[in-house]
Amino acid sequence: MLMYSVRRLLILPPVMLAAAIFVFLAVDLTGDPLAEMRMATPPVPDETIAAEEERLYLDRSMPERFVLWTTGIGGRGDIGLLQGEFGPSTRGTAFDIGTQINDRTWITMRLVIAALSLAIGLAILFGVISALRQYSVMDYTLTFIAFVALAMPTFWIGLLIQQAGVTMNDFFGQTLVYTVGATSADTRGMTAWQAFLDAGAHLVLPTIALMLTGFAQLSRYQRASMLEVLNSDYVRLARAKGLPNRVVVRRHALRTALIPVTTLSMLLIAGAIDGVVLIEVVYQWRGLGTFFVESVRNNDTYAVMGWLMLSGFVVIIANLIADLLYGVLDPRIRYD
Amino acid sequence: MTDSRPPRQHVDPVATAPPDGDEDPSRDAEAITTRQRSQLQLVALRFVRHRAAMVSLFVFVLIVAFAFIGPHLWEWDHTVSRDIPSSQPPSWEHPFGTTSAGNDVFAQVMRGTQKSLQVAFTVGALTVIIGALWGTIAGYYRGKVDAVMMRIVDVLLIIPLLVLVVAIAGSARGGTTWWAVALIIGLFGWTTAARVVRGVVLSLREQEFVEASKAMGASDARIIFTHLLPNAAGPIIVAGTLAIALAILAEAGLSFLGFGIQPPDTSLGLLVERARTAARTRPWLFYPPGFMIVLIALTINFIGDGLRDALDPRQTTMRR
Numbered sequence: 001m002l003m004y005s006v007r008r009l010l011i012l013p014p015v016m017l018a019a020a021i022f023v024f025l026a027v028d029l030t031g032d033p034l035a036e037m038r039m040a041t042p043p044v045p046d047e048t049i050a051a052e053e054e055r056l057y058l059d060r061s062m063p064e065r066f067v068l069w070t071t072g073i074g075g076r077g078d079i080g081l082l083q084g085e086f087g088p089s090t091r092g093t094a095f096d097i098g099t100q101i102n103d104r105t106w107i108t109m110r111l112v113i114a115a116l117s118l119a120i121g122l123a124i125l126f127g128v129i130s131a132l133r134q135y136s137v138m139d140y141t142l143t144f145i146a147f148v149a150l151a152m153p154t155f156w157i158g159l160l161i162q163q164a165g166v167t168m169n170d171f172f173g174q175t176l177v178y179t180v181g182a183t184s185a186d187t188r189g190m191t192a193w194q195a196f197l198d199a200g201a202h203l204v205l206p207t208i209a210l211m212l213t214g215f216a217q218l219s220r221y222q223r224a225s226m227l228e229v230l231n232s233d234y235v236r237l238a239r240a241k242g243l244p245n246r247v248v249v250r251r252h253a254l255r256t257a258l259i260p261v262t263t264l265s266m267l268l269i270a271g272a273i274d275g276v277v278l279i280e281v282v283y284q285w286r287g288l289g290t291f292f293v294e295s296v297r298n299n300d301t302y303a304v305m306g307w308l309m310l311s312g313f314v315v316i317i318a319n320l321i322a323d324l325l326y327g328v329l330d331p332r333i334r335y336d
Numbered sequence: 337m338t339d340s341r342p343p344r345q346h347v348d349p350v351a352t353a354p355p356d357g358d359e360d361p362s363r364d365a366e367a368i369t370t371r372q373r374s375q376l377q378l379v380a381l382r383f384v385r386h387r388a389a390m391v392s393l394f395v396f397v398l399i400v401a402f403a404f405i406g407p408h409l410w411e412w413d414h415t416v417s418r419d420i421p422s423s424q425p426p427s428w429e430h431p432f433g434t435t436s437a438g439n440d441v442f443a444q445v446m447r448g449t450q451k452s453l454q455v456a457f458t459v460g461a462l463t464v465i466i467g468a469l470w471g472t473i474a475g476y477y478r479g480k481v482d483a484v485m486m487r488i489v490d491v492l493l494i495i496p497l498l499v500l501v502v503a504i505a506g507s508a509r510g511g512t513t514w515w516a517v518a519l520i521i522g523l524f525g526w527t528t529a530a531r532v533v534r535g536v537v538l539s540l541r542e543q544e545f546v547e548a549s550k551a552m553g554a555s556d557a558r559i560i561f562t563h564l565l566p567n568a569a570g571p572i573i574v575a576g577t578l579a580i581a582l583a584i585l586a587e588a589g590l591s592f593l594g595f596g597i598q599p600p601d602t603s604l605g606l607l608v609e610r611a612r613t614a615a616r617t618r619p620w621l622f623y624p625p626g627f628m629i630v631l632i633a634l635t636i637n638f639i640g641d642g643l644r645d646a647l648d649p650r651q652t653t654m655r656r
Binding site: 015018019022023026027030031147148150151152153154155156159160163166270271273274277278281292293296297299301304307308311312315316 | 487490491492493494495496497498499500502503504506507508581585588589592593594595605608612615616622626629630631633634637638
């Protein structure tokens with residue numbers, strides 16, 4: 001197990017390097033950050049374009065630029081992922097990509113964490129209920145909800161829930177949940193508790209919207225996994241021994257049935273990254289998701305590439321945790 | 337499915353022991369009670385018995401007709417027309433109402449569905465072709481080829497699909513036409529299919545019939561195209577169906593963010609995005625395109641489910 005963990009950790013750097021090459025090729029090759037400036041009417045003077053090219057390191061060759069972007073060697077100190085610098089932005093010198101990402105991380109993180117924990121918790125609960133009451137009305141209802149949720153684009157779920165929130169607020173005549181923004185516009189003069197409640201009220205709807213897709217996938221999976229275990233011989237033996245139903249379910253069946261789900265729930269993170277971009281746009285949050293969309297709109301290649309690398313890093317770490325958890329949880333798996 | 341048996345002639349019951357399933361079952365005295373069915377017939381039968389899949393197939397065919405035949409029959413097209421009154425609620429003239437600029441929303445949804453389906457089918461085809469070949473070659477050759485090919489898949493899978501597609505479509509500033517959108521989604525959407533196919537091929541290549549054809553001197557290409565790919569057809573078809581559903585959602589998300597199909601052309605995601613602010617005041621602009629996306633994705637998912645159950649009876653999700 002230790003050897004396996006070390007081996008898994010050792011392949012991290014090459015995987016990150018491969019991801020960096022891929023991201024760089026995909027973004028740098030496909031577009032020119034200054035395309036709009038070159039096409040502008042009235043034409044921008046050549047000197048301005050040349051100065052911008054130099055500032056954005058576009059005067060260097062592509063391999064040079066890749067080395068610059070990853071290591072920062074030979075740059076002006078504003079570039080180099082390994083040094084914690086994302087690179088110059090097309091949005092001017094005052095716009096620092098690193099600061100922006102830093103400021104927005106917590107806003108996005110709390111949404112993703114809330115949605116994922118809710119999705120995993122509810123999926124396990126309802127997956128188990130579905131399996132225990134197979135082919136009951138409850139089971140069919142949950143299956144139906146899962147199917148519909150899987151067929152809905154994330155932004156459509158977000159918009160529908162937003163509409164439902166507006167209708168609910170209208171009905172009660174007061175703002176119970178906020179439908180726009182991550183916090184109120186003016187949080188001055190709020191106590192810590194009030195600020196917490198305010199953030200919570202803004203968090204409710206986006207969390208539900210972001211959680212649904214993951215919940216749908218995971219609850220199906222949990223149901224199948226639980227059914228398989230319930231039909232296995234050792235559970236039958238436990239019942240034959242005369243153990244009460246709740247002991248069989250909790251102690252014998254559920255523990256085993258949770259193992260594959262743990263892995264899958266780590267893999268949900270990639271889906272949550274896709275989802276959070278759409279949900280933040282729908283709910284007008286100023287988090288990492290909208291930052292990404294704005295960066296793409298502004299052809300801010302270093303911001304886009306940095307963002308992709310960050311999300312890639314999160315996915316890789318999640319995969320690593322999933323693999324290691326699997327080994328810890330399932331004693332049948334031997335790595336060496 | 338095919339019933340091209342030769343007309344019953346003189347039959348010698350002793351001399352003709354049926355060597356395979358193509359023979360008339362009634363010739364064999366012992367097979368009278370159960371009709372012999374070909375593999376394809378069995379699959380078709382299992383699919384037809386899957387009620388949700390059959391209903392979905394029917395609805396899906398209707399949607400395809402609506403998108404591709406509809407525009408030729410319907411009076412208006414998706415563009416602005418002077419003869420269309422502004423911001424009208426649904427009526428017989430305009431079943432989904434009209435926009436403030438003077439578009440017929442019914443025609444817009446028709447056009448949007450068409451574009452979304454074109455993107456989805458292209459992505460499905462790309463997924464099947466690239467994914468199947470990639471997975472088969474990796475699984476068949478194993479060793480270094482497999483390692484390199486699957487590491488490439490691993491790297492592609494690291495970056496979440498929608499984010500990647502948005503970055504590239506935005507960077508290329510080329511997502512104006514449906515095929516550019518389809519190409520971008522298709523070029524990165526085949527990875528899961530390749531993994532599935534590789535898994536199937538890994539077990540197929542160890543089977544006796546592959547060994548036999550190798551012993552008879554068959555070339556690698558022949559083994560791949562006549563033995564491995566047809567036997568992996570089930571998972572490949574299912575992967576293609578899933579890719580279509582994924583593409584519908586990805587295209588909608590891409591267009592919603594403004595990096596997909598651009599005006600004056602339209603797509604379902606774009607229609608939803610433009611009607612966002614009108615959800616309460618003019619709901620007829622907002623709900624039809626959204627429901628259409630859900631309907632397409634839902635029916636394709638059910639069809640995929642039915643196909644999986646029909647093609648691989650061991651993995652049934654259906655009550656037997």
